[in-house]
Amino acid sequence: xxxxxxxxxxxxxxxxxxxxxxxxxxxxxxxxxxxxxxxxxxxxxxxxxxxxxxxxxxxxxxxxxxxxxxxxxxxxxxxxxxxx
Numbered sequence: 001x002x003x004x005x006x007x008x009x010x011x012x013x014x015x016x017x018x019x020x021x022x023x024x025x026x027x028x029x030x031x032x033x034x035x036x037x038x039x040x041x042x043x044x045x046x047x048x049x050x051x052x053x054x055x056x057x058x059x060x061x062x063x064x065x066x067x068x069x070x071x072x073x074x075x076x077x078x079x080x081x082x083x084x
C-alpha cells in the first residue's frame with residue numbers, strides 16, 4: 001500500500017510540474033507501482049495475505065464472543081463448578 005501511495009504522490013508532483021520530480025522520466029514514476037505489484041504477488045504467493053485475513057477474522061470472532069458473554073451477564077464456568 002505504501003508503494004502505491006508514494007507512486008500517486010510522485011505522479012501528482014509530476015503532473016503539477018513540481019521540481020525536481022517534474023524533470024524525472026515517466027519510467028522513474030512507474031517504479032513504485034511495479035514494486036507494489038511485486039509485493040502483492042509475493043504476499044499472495046507466500047500466503048501472507050490469507051494469514052492476515054484469518055487473524056483478523058479470529059480477532060473479530062473473539063470480540064463478538066466477548067460482547068455476547070458481557071450481554072449474558074458474564075457467566076463464569078469455573079464459578080458454576082464450585083457451586084455444585
